Amino acid sequence: MERYDPHAIEARWQAVWDAERIHEVPNPKPGEDTSRLMYVLEMLPYPSGDLHMGHVKNYTMGDVVTLYRRRNGWRVMHPMGYDAFGLPAENAAIKSGTHPAVSTRENIAAIRVQMKRMGWSIDWTRELSTADPSYYRWTQWIFLRLFDAGLAYRKNSLVKWCPNDQTVLANEQVIDGHCERCGAEVEAKNLEQWFFKITDYAQRLLDDLEHVHWPDRVVTMQRNWIGRSEGAEVVFRVQDDPSLEMPVFTTRPDTLFGATFFVIAPEHPLALELARGGEREAEVADYVRHTGALSAVERAGEKQKTGVFTGRHVVNPVNGEAIPVWVADYVLMEYGTGAIMAVPAHDERDFEFARAYDLPVRRVVAPREGEATDDEAYTAHTEDEVLVNSDRFTGMSAVEGKRAIIEWLQEEGRGEGRVAFRLRDWLLSRQRYWGCPIPIIHCDQCGIVRVPDDQLPVLLPDVEDYAPRGRSPLAAAEDWVNVECPECGGPARRETDTMDTFVDSSWYFLRYADPDNDTAPFDRAIVDMWLPVDQYIGGVEHAILHLMYARFFTKALYDLGHVGFTEPFANLFTQGMIHYMGAKMSKSRGNIIRPDEYIERYGADTTRLYTLFLGPPDQDAEWQDGGVAGQHRFLARLWRLVNETVEQHGTGIPSAAAAEGDGAALVRKTHWAIDKVSNDIGDRFSFNTAQSAVHELVSAIQDADGADGEQLRFACATAVSLIHPYAPHIACELWQRLGGERLWDEPWPQADPAMLVADSDVYAVQVNGKLRGQAVVAVGADRETVLAAARAVPNVAAHIDGKSVIKEIVVPGKLVNLVVREG
RNA sequence: GCGGGCGUGGCGGAACUGGUAGACGCGUCGGCCUUAGGAGCCGGUGGCCACUGGCCGUGGAGGUUCGAGUCCUCUCGCCCGCACCA
Numbered sequence: 015m016e017r018y019d020p021h022a023i024e025a026r027w028q029a030v031w032d033a034e035r036i037h038e039v040p041n042p043k044p045g046e047d048t049s050r051l052m053y054v055l056e057m058l059p060y061p062s063g064d065l066h067m068g069h070v071k072n073y074t075m076g077d078v079v080t081l082y083r084r085r086n087g088w089r090v091m092h093p094m095g096y097d098a099f100g101l102p103a104e105n106a107a108i109k110s111g112t113h114p115a116v117s118t119r120e121n122i123a124a125i126r127v128q129m130k131r132m133g134w135s136i137d138w139t140r141e142l143s144t145a146d147p148s149y150y151r152w153t154q155w156i157f158l159r160l161f162d163a164g165l166a167y168r169k170n171s172l173v174k175w176c177p178n179d180q181t182v183l184a185n186e187q188v189i190d191g192h193c194e195r196c197g198a199e200v201e202a203k204n205l206e207q208w209f210f211k212i213t214d215y216a217q218r219l220l221d222d223l224e225h226v227h228w229p230d231r232v233v234t235m236q237r238n239w240i241g242r243s244e245g246a247e248v249v250f251r252v253q254d255d256p257s258l259e260m261p262v263f264t265t266r267p268d269t270l271f272g273a274t275f276f277v278i279a280p281e282h283p284l285a286l287e288l289a290r291g292g293e294r295e296a297e298v299a300d301y302v303r304h305t306g307a308l309s310a311v312e313r314a315g316e317k318q319k320t321g322v323f324t325g326r327h328v329v330n331p332v333n334g335e336a337i338p339v340w341v342a343d344y345v346l347m348e349y350g351t352g353a354i355m356a357v358p359a360h361d362e363r364d365f366e367f368a369r370a371y372d373l374p375v376r377r378v379v380a381p382r383e384g385e386a387t388d389d390e391a392y393t394a395h396t397e398d399e400v401l402v403n404s405d406r407f408t409g410m411s412a413v414e415g416k417r418a419i420i421e422w423l424q425e426e427g428r429g430e431g432r433v434a435f436r437l438r439d440w441l442l443s444r445q446r447y448w449g450c451p452i453p454i455i456h457c458d459q460c461g462i463v464r465v466p467d468d469q470l471p472v473l474l475p476d477v478e479d480y481a482p483r484g485r486s487p488l489a490a491a492e493d494w495v496n497v498e499c500p501e502c503g504g505p506a507r508r509e510t511d512t513m514d515t516f517v518d519s520s521w522y523f524l525r526y527a528d529p530d531n532d533t534a535p536f537d538r539a540i541v542d543m544w545l546p547v548d549q550y551i552g553g554v555e556h557a558i559l560h561l562m563y564a565r566f567f568t569k570a571l572y573d574l575g576h577v578g579f580t581e582p583f584a585n586l587f588t589q590g591m592i593h594y595m596g597a598k599m600s601k602s603r604g605n606i607i608r609p610d611e612y613i614e615r616y617g618a619d620t621t622r623l624y625t626l627f628l629g630p631p632d633q634d635a636e637w638q639d640g641g642v643a644g645q646h647r648f649l650a651r652l653w654r655l656v657n658e659t660v661e662q663h664g665t666g667i668p669s670a671a672a673a674e675g676d677g678a679a680l681v682r683k684t685h686w687a688i689d690k691v692s693n694d695i696g697d698r699f700s701f702n703t704a705q706s707a708v709h710e711l712v713s714a715i716q717d718a719d720g721a722d723g724e725q726l727r728f729a730c731a732t733a734v735s736l737i738h739p740y741a742p743h744i745a746c747e748l749w750q751r752l753g754g755e756r757l758w759d760e761p762w763p764q765a766d767p768a769m770l771v772a773d774s775d776v777y778a779v780q781v782n783g784k785l786r787g788q789a790v791v792a793v794g795a796d797r798e799t800v801l802a803a804a805r806a807v808p809n810v811a812a813h814i815d816g817k818s819v820i821k822e823i824v825v826p827g828k829l830v831n832l833v834v835r836e837g
Numbered sequence: 838g839c840g841g842g843c844g845u846g847g848c849g850g851a852a853c854u855g856g857u858a859g860a861c862g863c864g865u866c867g868g869c870c871u872u873a874g875g876a877g878c879c880g881g882u883g884g885c886c887a888c889u890g891g892c893c894g895u896g897g898a899g900g901u902u903c904g905a906g907u908c909c910u911c912u913c914g915c916c917c918g919c920a921c922c923a
Contacts, residue, residue, distance in 0.1 A: 190919095190920085230841075230842095231840095231841055231842070231917080231918075234840065234841060234918080235840095235841085235917095235918060235919080237840095238839095238840070238918075238919055239918095239919080241919095241922065243922070243923085245923085262923080263922095263923070264923060265922095265923065266923080277923095313921090319921080343921085344921045344923095345921080345923080346921075346922065346923090348922085349922045349923075350922075350923065353923095354923050355923085356923085357923090361923065362838090362921090363921055363923075364923080366921095434922080434923090435922095436919095436922055554917085554918095557918085558918090624862095627849090627850095627861085627862070628849070628850090629849060629850055630850080633843090634916085635849070635850090636848090636849070638848080638849065638863065640848095640862090640863050640864070641848095641849070641862065641863055643863085643875080644861095644862050644863060645862080647862095647877095648861095648862085650876095650877090651877095654877090693853090694853095697853090698853070700853085702849095702850075702851085702861080702862095703850095703851065703852095703853095703860085703861080705861075705862090706850095706851075706860065706861035706862075707860095707861085708861095709860095709861055709862075710860080710861070713861095776857090777857090778856075778857035779857090780856085780857080780903085780904075782903080782904090783856095783902095783903065783904045784904095785857055788857080809889095809890080812890095820903095821903055822903090823856090823903050823904075825856055828856060828857085829856050829857070829904090831856080831903055831904060832903090833903050833904090
């Protein structure tokens, strides 16, 4: 018998699939049935290098789902593309000296080869690259739609700046005060930048999380990121200049009477102004300068809160009390109004500050009415608190007080109920070369002018020097920058910033549905047919960035009438990372494993099998070379058994086999495996245990002495059929050797329910909860029969001998527990 | 600090709804075959003991239950997310 030769088999079947174009799934034509459409999508790769095992796991998972669903009668779209713009590709290009357009093209070519060698069922007719003008033309088109709708705007604000990458960053791209990409500490800069008004969608982004089937932790992360708080905006006025309003946001309007001082952020526009001309002017100016020089990381690292008194006071609207205004670094300019009323009795941070600067503490909420009010004690917020020391509001519950005070503020015009979100607008402009140009023109006469649709795409100019210098490298391309204003025809300049790469990936899943459309980004009828994505699979590292942005884009496009759904991804699965040598894979550690050497040595089927055998797919797992060999042995064993079966019993694939004679157990095991694998792949995403079930079936084939040819061929064909989503090449080959053809078109096997129940049950028999033996009883035997059989087991009899059985538990088909007592 | 998750053999893991803990795989031990192997096959493999049997065993301590890896309380350890968000 010939040996299992994965390379020959894989090359052969890949050629067959290509020739028959089996993975091409065209859009339904008018009138065609659209009831069984399914969209399976994995997050597209960055072509800043080639594929590693993390990608292999991701795409194999999607492939198993795709192949499984197709054989269950679904018409599955399974596309692939490249997130080709962006910092990683550009930085790699700068390092190697190769133009990013060139290196990206080369990397894409290499990745495509890897993907084809893996045998994934990708519809290559839908392939796209976000850096291709035929794609980014429509990224620009969408940008302009958002611009027209007021959802893309330019403003001057304090933004996050990465000194290493020489560009601004979105809030989401700052991790613990460091650049998400390069790890450099970010700085704050006041710059005019482009933003998407994602905050307009904060409430809907929050609410609609109810309707998606996503992992809890991803939903939780998004919720926290959106960070909704209910409270009130309260207007304080400066004591000696009541025209100066100083609004604050608070979630505890019920504690308004407890405000004993007032704090503004060092960056607050009034910080210096309030102190001007007073005794403390120099001190305040010093403090503002000093804290401004500290990075966010340094400020957060300060253990002790610091601040200075401005010398001025504001008036508390509820009681007319004048309280001192401080400048302190524990108040953030970016959240709320950049100013707070400090209630040290009921806020830990305010309390800490009050202690440090010897400011008064006044308790205004107590656990129960009339309870002691120790002014120095901070109390946490509890359910049934009651207002004290709060004038006309005293005695109300905290909940009631909140409402009453907000009502009063509204009546008096001194404040109102308000909801605050932590979410900020998405800063999308980047001072970098390798990105989608922002289709905007700056005209001295007309101001900010959109590029007319018919002039799209605004092509990224080819520049010699694309290294980052703090302004966009595009600014150097004078020919490109200088244009006529589309409105007045006068001299104007193009916007030279490019878009954040997350803009590109915020709509790619729509383009796949209609990839060749050159009159629109996509046809609405077509995307509405396929989307939302039925199953999205990717890394949890995108839990906030990509997934939040894509949701925002989808909602905005929905509002503008371009799509008919409001959530892009109905089901999300986040896979765990593959670790190697005890750590996550990284270039700096040098522990990246690529599929290539494993394909060389064992073939793609083995590699696919092992990436999903490592453990539960949503958990991180350690790659172990020995484990790969185990999967290869399994395939080689399957190979041998099927070929032996054909040699000894001929070909032919029975649709069923009788559970009779010595092979009865094998036939039952076969049905058990069908049931288990279908359940594990289809319902549980438990790819590792589904594989184990096929292992068991193959072992059963090997041990099936006395099974007849039909039973063996049935078991073999089923094993081959069940392993097909994981290892399609060997499966197609063996299927053919068994006498079948086109396994990918075969309906998924169905377990016969009658075969899932044995004719006898093996009961575990316990005495006082301890296992003492087993009893074999005919299926459906009544309770008395089961108990009699259990008592008859010799070891059980020995354990109940001389004792009285006080309770008998029978779990039908499973277990008997006899509870006994001495005597 | 807040939020979420996880602790099971030498290792990766299984046990989905409370019902025979350790499936499947790696490793390892013994045997067969091979005068070679990183090949194949057969068998063993949680620990301990008085070994056809018994005791112990899912990070630790309690609890609920006829029965707990699974549920509850406390506790220890690890991982992830957020982190002065008023």
